Amino acid sequence: MSRIRAIEAKAPKVHKEVLQNLQADRNALNDSSKKKEGPLLYKDEVEKQQIKELVHKLPKLDKIFEVHRKIGEGTFSSVYLGSLRQHSNLPDTEKRWFAIKHLVPTAHPARIEHELRCLQDMGGKNNVIGVDLCLRHFDTIVFIMPYIPHRKFSEYVGEMDAAELRRYMRALLTALRHVHSFGVIHRDVKPSNFLYDRQNGRYLLVDFGLAQRVCAPPAAPPPAHASSACKRPREEDDAAPGAKRMALDLSVRARATPVPVTPKSVPASGAAGGGACACAGAGGVCAACARRGAARAPRAGTQGFRPPEVLLKYPHQTTAVDLWAAGVVLASVLTARYPFFRAADDMSALAELADFIGTDALQRTAKALGRRVVSSSWRRGLCLRKLAMRRRGVAPPAAAPPCARCNLPAEQCLCPDDSISAGGWSGAGAACGFPGAAFALAARLLEPQPARRATAAEALRHPFFAAPDLPPHAADAL
Incomplete structure (x- = not known):
């Protein structure tokens, strides 16, 4: 629990923009049957299912944090907006907010360790993000990091x-x-x-x-x-x-x-001549270069x-x-x-x-x-x-x-x-x-x-x- 209290103390206060985004999401969910079309409604259902699967695979995350919505997705990870579950009864203005980064299970373990070390060694100062907590259960790994509201x-x-x-x-x-x-x-x-x-x-x-x-x-x-x-x-x-x-x-x-090309075989203008390679400056590749x-x-x-x-x-x-x-x-x-x-x-x-x-x-x-x-x-x-x-x-x-x-x-x-x-x-x-x-x-x-x-x-x-x-x-x- 001391680690959680440390996170709570270090986390930034919520910004008004966060509250506006949360309220907009709630209104959108309430009016989804009236205003949303099929693809958008399907997208929301997919995100809900992803959050449900994440907390199911990582029970410790669900005990500490409440995961609200997805705020980003990349090739190797997805990012969600979360808050401390012990603050669930507080007004949104008093909650602490975090970015929860879930790494895909196929990511190489050494690459994950390298990213975590970068966040620990360099993060938290000079406009570089840090990490507050890392949770793992089998192949499910999340980084808990500070969140700031931002626009595209x-x-x-x-x-x-x-x-x-x-x-x-x-x-x-x-x-x-x-x-x-x-x-x-x-x-x-x-x-x-x-x-x-x-x-x-x-x-x-x-x-x-x-x-x-x-x-x-x-x-x-x-x-x-x-x-x-x-x-x-x-x-x-x-x-x-x-x-x-x-x-x-x-x-x-x-x-x-x-095999790097030697300077004398590379004409500065790209034209042929003056080089040892037969295809220097030409729009093709000679047999010698093809074997490289x-x-x-x-x-x-x-x-x-x-x-x-x-x-x-x-x-x-x-x-x-x-x-x-x-x-x-x-x-x-x-x-x-x-x-x-x-x-x-x-x-x-x-x-x-x-x-x-x-x-x-x-x-x-x-x-x-x-x-x-x-x-x-x-x-x-x-x-x-x-x-x-x-x-x-x-x-x-x-x-x-x-x-x-x-x-x-x-x-x-x-x-x-x-x-x-x-x-x-x-x-x-x-x-x-x-x-x-x-x-x-x-x-x-x-x-x-x-x-x-x-x-x-x-x-x-x-x-x-x-x-x-x-x-x-x-x-x-x-």
């Missing part, structure tokens, strides 16, 4: 101003700096895993189910899932249709090691947030993986577009990336990683500032002449601004109410070469965070 990212991505974006990104980078200081890559940074309570200005980085040690070789950690045949959708995730959170390919069996072993590298993460090194199957990945994902989140806010990248597979994602950063930048990155990218067409790349103006409907100056490179009017041109950035992709220059430093920070986080990408500590020293912050909603009062 897609509901407010277009409402954030520069001050709120500065607070949001500072909180996210602070959490990543803390996680990276333990030598851990989160590997699944995205808005649905960074909970944001807008009213109270609280943040939590959650879901360490795919976390990986930096020092571990690609084949060292246990598999994230015993079988990849069963995939379940994530309802809390606003990602593009068809997006998946891929399990780590971490089997410890011996496999053929990919398949490239193996960690691919865990959500489609749309994977950096070039993951798409190119570079085996020696670092914490820079998380910084790229943070840059995608920043670009989503600047452009009011979510998800920012919409490709459903790795090849389409590479093509989308070439459109964004340019073919030359992508080929330079591939060369630096010992890979080769052959493209059937050439892309110049885009200017994030111009893209943000286009997406937000902000017109350029009336006197702006047509672009000399694409011959399009100024309001349609997305070509990189060479006066801002000499390299293909540019992101500086104030636009849409955001300072130029915000676009410059996005350029540092979305650097395609991981060795040159800003770390979390470096990003927090960026001039974008030098401006004084207003407290939440202070701008509304001015």
